[in-house]
Amino acid sequence: MDSLYNILKSAHSGWRYVVLALLVIALIQALVGWFGNKNYTESNRKLNVFTLISAHIQFLIGIGLYVQSPFTSGPTSEALYRYWKMEHLAIMIIAIILITIGNSKSKKAATAVAKHKAIAIFFGIALILIIASIAMMVKNDPSRTFFGIS
Ligand code: HEM
Numbered sequence: 001m002d003s004l005y006n007i008l009k010s011a012h013s014g015w016r017y018v019v020l021a022l023l024v025i026a027l028i029q030a031l032v033g034w035f036g037n038k039n040y041t042e043s044n045r046k047l048n049v050f051t052l053i054s055a056h057i058q059f060l061i062g063i064g065l066y067v068q069s070p071f072t073s074g075p076t077s078e079a080l081y082r083y084w085k086m087e088h089l090a091i092m093i094i095a096i097i098l099i100t101i102g103n104s105k106s107k108k109a110a111t112a113v114a115k116h117k118a119i120a121i122f123f124g125i126a127l128i129l130i131i132a133s134i135a136m137m138v139k140n141d142p143s144r145t146f147f148g149i150s
Pocket of ligand 1: 009012058067092095134148
């Protein structure tokens with residue numbers, strides 16, 4: 001049987017595409033709603049909540065992986081270990097917090113446009129951070145590729 005580490009690694013590696021796809025679609029939907037002055041529909045709300053849940057699932061798998069991975073126990077003076085010990089963790093957690101704040105701000109906002117705007121801004125910044133962190137991963141860890149699944 002595969003080790004827990006390998007299972008978590010494959011799950012975390014593949015799940016990124018679920019998070020990224022939902023984030024991109026939710027962002028487009030929010031921008032269209034914001035600039036097109038559209039209603040905030042139940043299906044808009046659901047997509048945003050699914051995006052939030054997918055990010056929280058990625059966070060939980062990430063914690064399990066952080067404990068198991070050999071990449072989180074090397075010297076911080078080396079770029080490879082620094083990335084996996086600190087940078088990946090910090091940037092991804094900030095992105096997930098932004099997704100969480102965006103959702104809650106959109107829930108509390110009074111108008112449809114304000115709801116779309118909160119999602120567009122917070123999900124947009126989160127998406128940029130996640131893409132930047134994956135780009136840093138490729139730079140600091142030559143064994144990884146941008147679109148590869150382990
Ligand atoms: C939206 C959030 C996140 C995304 C998109 C993401 C994405 C990724 C990707 C693409 C990899 C490389 C997988 C591969 O090489 O195939 C990875 C590895 C890893 N992630 Fe994340 N991650 C996220 C959040 C987190 C969080 C919050 C943690 C820790 C709490 C974490 C811990 C790790 C660890 C330890 C590895 C290295 C696994 C290994 O190869 O040993 N990730 N992540």
